[in-house]
Amino acid sequence: MRRTPDFESVKTSADLLSVARLMEERSAERYRELAEAFEISCNLDTAEAFRMLAEGEDRHAADFPALVGDAPRTIPWGEDDPEIADPGAVHYLMHPWHAVDLALCHEQETLALFTLVAEKSPHAEVRAEAARLVERETRHVEEMRALRDAQDIPPEDWEDDDDPPNWEAGD
Amino acid sequence: MTAVTYSAKDFKSDVKPVWCPGCGDYAVLSSITKAFADLGLAPHQTSVVSGIGCSSRIPAYTNTYGFHSIHGRALAVGQGLKLARPDLTVLVAGGDGDGFSIGGNHFLHACRRNVDLTYIVMDNRVYGMTKGQPSPTTESDWDASAMAPPGGTGMTPFHPLAIALAAGANFVARGFSGDPNGTAAIIAEAIKHPGFSFVAIMSPCITFREEQREWKDTMRKVAIDSTNDAAQAARRLMTDDGYNCGVLYRGNRVSYGKEKIATAQVADLDAEFTL
Numbered sequence A: 001m002r003r004t005p006d007f008e009s010v011k012t013s014a015d016l017l018s019v020a021r022l023m024e025e026r027s028a029e030r031y032r033e034l035a036e037a038f039e040i041s042c043n044l045d046t047a048e049a050f051r052m053l054a055e056g057e058d059r060h061a062a063d064f065p066a067l068v069g070d071a072p073r074t075i076p077w078g079e080d081d082p083e084i085a086d087p088g089a090v091h092y093l094m095h096p097w098h099a100v101d102l103a104l105c106h107e108q109e110t111l112a113l114f115t116l117v118a119e120k121s122p123h124a125e126v127r128a129e130a131a132r133l134v135e136r137e138t139r140h141v142e143e144m145r146a147l148r149d150a151q152d153i154p155p156e157d158w159e160d161d162d163d164p165p166n167w168e169a170g171d
Numbered sequence B: 001m002t003a004v005t006y007s008a009k010d011f012k013s014d015v016k017p018v019w020c021p022g023c024g025d026y027a028v029l030s031s032i033t034k035a036f037a038d039l040g041l042a043p044h045q046t047s048v049v050s051g052i053g054c055s056s057r058i059p060a061y062t063n064t065y066g067f068h069s070i071h072g073r074a075l076a077v078g079q080g081l082k083l084a085r086p087d088l089t090v091l092v093a094g095g096d097g098d099g100f101s102i103g104g105n106h107f108l109h110a111c112r113r114n115v116d117l118t119y120i121v122m123d124n125r126v127y128g129m130t131k132g133q134p135s136p137t138t139e140s141d142w143d144a145s146a147m148a149p150p151g152g153t154g155m156t157p158f159h160p161l162a163i164a165l166a167a168g169a170n171f172v173a174r175g176f177s178g179d180p181n182g183t184a185a186i187i188a189e190a191i192k193h194p195g196f197s198f199v200a201i202m203s204p205c206i207t208f209r210e211e212q213r214e215w216k217d218t219m220r221k222v223a224i225d226s227t228n229d230a231a232q233a234a235r236r237l238m239t240d241d242g243y244n245c246g247v248l249y250r251g252n253r254v255s256y257g258k259e260k261i262a263t264a265q266v267a268d269l270d271a272e273f274t275l
Helices: A012-042 A046-060 A096-120 A124-149 B025-038 B055-061 B075-084 B096-102 B106-111 B159-165 B178-190 B212-216 B230-238 B265-271
Strands: B046-050 B066-068 B091-096 B118-122 B171-176 B195-202 B246-248
Touching: A012 A046, A012 A096, A012 A124, A046 A096, A096 A124, A124 B066, A124 B118, B025 B055, B025 B091, B025 B118, B025 B178, B046 B075, B055 B066, B055 B091, B055 B106, B075 B091, B075 B096, B075 B106, B091 B096, B091 B178, B096 B106, B096 B118, B096 B159, B106 B159, B118 B178, B159 B171, B159 B230, B159 B246, B171 B178, B178 B195, B178 B246
Parallel strands: B046 B066, B046 B091, B091 B118, B118 B195, B171 B195
Antiparallel strands: B171 B246
16 A cells, blocks of 8 residues: 655645654654553553653654644655554564664654655755755664664564464364 | 634543554544544534444544444444434444344345445454454455364355445445555545445454455555446456455435434433333
8 A cells, every 4th residue: 555755745844844743743642552552462561662662752743843833634645654653563472672673664764755855855945854854864763773772682482472362273 | 703623632532442452443443533533523423333342342442422332233223323313423333243244134234224324344354352263254264263164164255345235335435444544534435425334444453363464565545436336336346356445336325314304302202111
């Protein structure tokens, strides 16, 4: 369900900043939802990791000026918004390392997107603002990589469940 | 006086979902609340009615009128609600087992009756709440769960869109939880369309059907316009592999009950039940 970003719809620097802020806010919301899902599943360490990631995204959002007027109704890259964690990418036994690694992937995808906007936007003002966002996202990627590397590396059998929800017939 | 507008968040309750991490139903919940907000509805103008199952927990997670009703009977409750309160936007939601097995007969006749409501089925092709039994939409050879017979059920899967169309549903569509914005747009169109609107939403159960993670790559948006010709829609379904998303059919039938809208007052109805 991929689609090409609609570069044309972001016409000004203010448009781009408001979209970038909304991306961070949506990302925080998704991480918070995941934190709650993992709490319900009693995987509390991973829940805490997602909550920490949500707080980080809140801080990233606060870096942008508050929105003036209505928030953008949709983000030009729709469901492919790279800052949003893909709920299908999670596993109920995942470790905090996986959560932060997932966040690192999203930061890298966001960096790639803004790099593309900086190159391809038809509007000079947007290209210049995107170039500044590229610098910012590069820092986020480095910070996230350091955070991931600070986590305990999961054991190789982290997916093994002694009481699996769906066992193979004959087990 | 300024009109109050509601955001998607206003339609979410404070109750936290108990769905598994990664369940597609989280995104469907977001799509529903976004559709309500995009249509400019208010929580007190909307209602969500469900049956039983994982997805049927959804009334608890929405800040609207709601009824977590009886297994397979959500449509009966929803239709009754709509006929009694035609001013409400009624959305009935549930899963494939609830809707097509336990509630299969209600589904057929709700399509025929064409009451003006929207029916959303979050289809994961499995009974998740009871730990992995095949549902009516499960592939005939699926036996990856100990809860399935060896070699699969051997039964042809139920084709919800074809059956909805044949039974007279006035709006037929398919969405995917991995495309929450696209699904919200389909739900909004379904709500606006008069009569019985049916939206099948493919919503992976990655706990009991881990292979459904691949739906992110296999689901696709169809690039053709919907039709109001049921025969043409049926021909399109003949080549449908179950992974096409979009609006298939928009019919022109008049909603049931337009000429039968309840006029009685609640007090009058109460009086009829007085012993």
